[in-house]
Amino acid sequence: MxxxxxxxxxxxxxxxxxxxxxxxxxxxxxSIDESTRQLIDKLLLERLAPAAIARVTGVSPHWLQMYVNQKFYQTPKTIEVTQKNRGRLTIQLDEIWSYVGSKANKHWIWLAIDADSREIVGLFVGTRSRQDAKGLWQSLPAVYRQCAICYTDFWEAYQQVLPRKRHRVVSKETGQTSYIERFNNTLRQRIGRLVRKTLSFSKKLSNHIGAIWYFVHHYNDALRS
Structure with a gap:
């Protein structure tokens, strides 16, 4: 030795x-036992700062940060949805503001939800440009890109990317985007780093994206159970 x-x-x-x-x-x-790791996995889905999770579980903040980094890195960055038949599908699309490091470093979360199953079927994190609206469109499973009617607000990037014949521009008063707007509220309630005034904001873009994907996968799995 x-x-x-x-x-x-x-x-x-x-x-x-x-x-x-x-x-x-x-x-x-x-070493951290499996039951503690499972508890941490659940607490990551609630609006708790890493420091709070470390206090609750008794692990060191340094170990927890390494565990969270690995967890978010391994989280799949693609959408898996239940099998859909070709036909009339309806999705609602919207984007919400977030930031990494400081409020000057804006990152928009583009989302799409199936109006019937309530599954999140598209996700992309980037700027609020046409190129990133295209990123959301490409994140959709093929059956939605081929068949779905798309409801959005008046943001011009959608009009430049979505198929004109299947794109419906509506106001909030119509209720045609109510499901995706409600999910936006769920994100802000459940993910501490998305709260508008918070000390739990993301400092690394990779963890910011990983936390959002981690919650979305949990959200979709809960709908199927």
Whole structure:
């Protein structure tokens, strides 16, 4: 055995040449058990700051941040929806404002919801440009791009991207975009980093996007259960 640097807590780390393993002699910190990890996975779906989750579960903020980074990195960034038959499909599209690091660094969350199943069927995070509206359109499963009637507000980027024959521009008073607007409120209620005045704002774009995808996958899974 040889000495092999130090841990984050300045304890000497050892390396066993025979087995290729590293260890700390007389370790006082235990590995995080599976039940605690499952609890953290659930708390990430609520409007809690990482510091609050660390206090509730008793894990260190440093370990929690590494766990969250890995969790959001591994979260799929594509939509999986229940099988749809070709025919009359209806979706509602909208975008909500968010930011990373500071309010000057704006990132818009583009969303599409199936008006019948209430599933989120499209998601893209970017600016509020035509190019990013196209990103939302391309995130839709093929059956929606081929068949769906699309209801949106008057934002001009939609008119430049969506098929003209299947695009319906409506005001909020019609109720034709009520489901996606209600989901926007759900996002702000459930994801702390999307609250307009918050100390839990994202500092990394990758985690910002990962947290949104993580919640959307949970939301769709809950609809199917």
């Amino acid at each position: 040889i000495k092999y640097e130090h841990t984050h807590y300045s304890k000497p780390r050892f390396h066993c040449r025979d087995y290729g393993r590293q260890f700390v002699e007389g370790a006082t910190r235990q």
